[in-house]
Structure formats: structure tokens, C-alpha cells
Amino acid sequence: RIMRPDDANIAGNVHGGTILKMIEEAGAIISTRHCNSQAGEPCVAALARVERTDFLSPMCIGEVANVSAEISYTSRHSVEVQVNVMSENILTGAKRVTNKATLWYVPLSLKNVNKVLEVPPIQYARKEQEDEGKKRYEEQKLDRLETKQRNGDVILPVINPEPHTVGYSQSSLIHLVGPSDCTLLGFVHGGVTMKLMDEVAGIVAARHCKTNIVTASVDAINFHEKIKKGCVITVSGRMTFTSNKSMEIEVFVDADPFVDEPRERYRAVSAFFTYVSLSKEGKPLPVPQLLTETEDEKRRFEEGKGRYLQTKAKRQAQMQQAAQ
Numbered sequence: 001r002i003m004r005p006d007d008a009n010i011a012g013n014v015h016g017g018t019i020l021k022m023i024e025e026a027g028a029i030i031s032t033r034h035c036n037s038q039a040g041e042p043c044v045a046a047l048a049r050v051e052r053t054d055f056l057s058p059m060c061i062g063e064v065a066n067v068s069a070e071i072s073y074t075s076r077h078s079v080e081v082q083v084n085v086m087s088e089n090i091l092t093g094a095k096r097v098t099n100k101a102t103l104w105y106v107p108l109s110l111k112n113v114n115k116v117l118e119v120p121p122i123q124y125a126r127k128e129q130e131d132e133g134k135k136r137y138e139e140q141k142l143d144r145l146e147t148k149q150r151n152g153d154v155i156l157p158v159i160n161p162e163p164h165t166v167g168y169s170q171s172s173l174i175h176l177v178g179p180s181d182c183t184l185l186g187f188v189h190g191g192v193t194m195k196l197m198d199e200v201a202g203i204v205a206a207r208h209c210k211t212n213i214v215t216a217s218v219d220a221i222n223f224h225e226k227i228k229k230g231c232v233i234t235v236s237g238r239m240t241f242t243s244n245k246s247m248e249i250e251v252f253v254d255a256d257p258f259v260d261e262p263r264e265r266y267r268a269v270s271a272f273f274t275y276v277s278l279s280k281e282g283k284p285l286p287v288p289q290l291l292t293e294t295e296d297e298k299r300r301f302e303e304g305k306g307r308y309l310q311t312k313a314k315r316q317a318q319m320q321q322a323a324q
Contacts, residue, residue: 002064002090009202009212011278014059016215017198019085019099023053024191026069027081027103028183034071034079035107038120043107044183045079047190049140050221050271051102052311057087058214058282059098064088072102073133074119079105080133104140113185113226140220147222147270153252155236165291169207170238173200177231188227193253193269197221200237201249201273208239208247209277211285216246219307221271231255233268240272241304242290248304249273272307 007018024047031045059065066086073080085099109115124130158167173196181192198215205213227233234254241248253269277285292298 003059003061005061008061009214011212011280012061013212013214013278014061014063014065015195015198015202016055016218016273017195017202019055019059019065019215020050020053020194020198020218021189021191022065022067023083023085023099023101024050024103024189024194026067026083027101027105028189028191030069030071031079031081031103031105031107034074034122035105035117035119041117042110043117044110044185045105046108046183046185046187046223046226047103048078048106048223049104049144050190050194050218051104051140052217052219053099053101054217055099055215057096057098059087062090064090065098071122073130073137074122075134075137076118077106077116078137079107079119080136081105102136108185110184113187143220144222144224147220147224154254155238162291164208164288165293166239166297167293169204170236171200171203171207172237173203173235175233175235177227177229177233179229182229186229188229188231188233190223193223193227193233194218194221196233196235197237197251197253197269197271198273200235201251201275204237204239204249205247205275205277208242208290209285209287211277212280213247213275213277215273216276217274217311219272219274221269223269225255225266225268227253227255227268228257231257237273239290240300241308242287243305243308244286245276245284246308247275247277247287247290248308249275250300272304 003014008014069083072082081103083101087098088095107117161167237251240250255268256265292301
């Protein structure tokens with residue numbers, strides 16, 4: 001579909017959350033279609049995880065986004081979907097790849113939202129494809145468990161914070177989950193949640209830099225629990241790390257159920273977003289150094305630095321491999 005002004009920021013760059021939402025919609029369609037391809041109990045595919053997603057090139061108002069998806073692996077209860085996003089300038093015909101993403105879905109019964117159904121297997125062209133898919137499945141399963149165990153943090157307000165501190169830019173958004181946000185089973189579309197997360201991360205980045213900012217990448221997004229219609233969700237974001245030209249922002253979503261089955265607030269989704277600062281000409285700008293004050297902030301900064309260096313090393317290795 002064509003990108004409209006309400007899809008973009010004030011500089012005309014399409015929000016990363018808009019792209020993430022389209023990616024998730026494509027994944028949900030193909031995985032739900034596949035999971036209902038054989039006779040059996042009808043189901044809807046629910047998003048469980050999004051692997052690291054890089055925004056290779058900004059998309060602009062007036063360009064057309066073409067989103068394509070294919071299933072690359074199936075386990076007994078999950079589906080791996082590969083999604084590519086292509087941007088097309090319909091005035092010149094020029095096309096470029098802007099995103100590549102990997103998503104994991106689980107099929108939930110239409111009769112019982114808590115029942116996970118079995119996934120019809122796919123046919124692999126080579127045995128190696130199945131083996132590689134199984135390896136990715138085991139890795140993401142382990143990472144999801146590790147992420148869930150460290151999800152106890154909360155963001156508290158700071159009185160009169162100093163510029164460029166964590167407290168200065170931290171932000172929260174409160175949203176009541178309505179019918180238009182939900183699937184047929186009455187829980188929130190993963191793409192809706194990701195769009196809200198990107199909005200909060202963008203506010204944090206803009207507050208820190210006071211410039212035009214765009215999404216550069218998103219680390220793995222883990223969906224720990226479903227969010228049902230009628231919940232009030234709080235989407236919170238805080239700066240964790242800055243390099244010379246990028247910012248890492250931790251975002252998590254907490255849900256307060258009020259309808260049907262009241263329970264305590266719980267952590268539903270978590271992820272790290274990376275943003276870059278751009279000039280009016282679209283050139284990268286230096287990012288102000290994050291000022292850490294508490295021991296927890298310093299610890300999170302060092303953890304973010306580790307993720308940054310790891311990603312940088314992977315990118316350099318890929319470039320060297322491509323050059324060979």
C-alpha cells in the first residue's frame with residue numbers, strides 16, 4: 001500500500017511502527033492460512049516473537065510498500081515466517097529492500113484461546129533447511145525463557161531531571177485495548193502492540209536528541225503473555241545506551257486486566273529499539289552521550305554496549321563474507 005502522511009513523522013519518514021505492523025499482518029495472514037490448511041479445529045495464529053529486524057533504508061511518504069511473506073520452518077506447535085519489505089517509488093519505478101524480518105507464531109483454537117493446536121508440517125527442499133530451522137527454533141525458545149526471567153523492572157517518574165539523563169527522556173503511553181485492536185479471539189494483534197512500542201521509543205529518542213529520528217533496528221521482540229480486549233496497557237520506554245550515532249531504548253508493555261478476569265498487572269511484551277538521529281538532509285548526526293546516574297543505569301548501559309559491539313561485529317563479519 002501507498003505510504004500516507006499519517007504513516008510518517010514530521011520529516012516525512014515512515015514510522016518504524018507502521019512497517020512493523022504491516023510485517024506482522026503479513027505474517028499473521030500466511031501462518032493462519034497454513035495452520036488451517038488441513039481438516040481440523042479452526043484456529044488463529046498468534047505472534048509469539050519477532051527476531052531482530054533491521055531498517056535498511058528509510059521509507060518516505062508517497063512510496064509504495066510491498067510486503068511478502070513465506071513459511072520457512074514449522075515445529076509441532078509453532079510457525080516461522082520470513083517477511084521482506086520492498087519500497088517502490090512509483091514516479092521513477094526505483095525499488096529497494098527496506099526490511100527483512102523473521103517472526104514466530106503459534107496457532108490458538110477459536111473455541112479455546114488457551115489451547116495451542118498442532119501445526120501442519122511443510123515440505124523442505126533440502127534436509128539442511130529443516131536442520132537449520134530446528135536450530136533457530138531452539139535458539140529463540142531459549143532466548144524467550146531468558147528474557148522472561150529478567151522482566152521485573154518498572155519505570156518510575158523522576159522529578160526535575162537533568163538533560164540527557166535516563167529520567168529526562170523516559171516516556172510512557174497508556175492505551176485501552178478496544179475491539180479494533182484485537183484478533184477474532186479477542187486479544188491484541190502483535191502489530192498493534194509493536195506500533196505503540198515504536199511510538200514510545202521514538203518519543204524517548206526525540207526527547208534525548210531534539211532532532212529528527214528514525215528507527216534503525218529492533219532487537220528480538222518477545223510476547224510473553226496475551227493481552228485481552230478491555231485491558232489497559234502501559235507502554236514504557238527508557239534510554240539504556242548511546243554510541244556516537246545510535247541510541248538503544250528499552251521498551252516494555254504491562255497489562256492491567258479489568259474486564260472478564262481481574263488479575264494483577266503483568267509484563268506482556270519487551271524489546272530493545274535502536275534509533276539514529278538525522279539532519280534535515282537525512283545525514284546521520286552525532287548523538288548526545290547518555291548521562292547515567294544510578295548503579296542500575298550504569299549496569300544497563302554496559303549491557304547495551306555489549307549488545308551494540310556484538311551487533312557491530314556481526315555486521316562487519318557479514319560484510320567481509322559478502323566481499324569474498
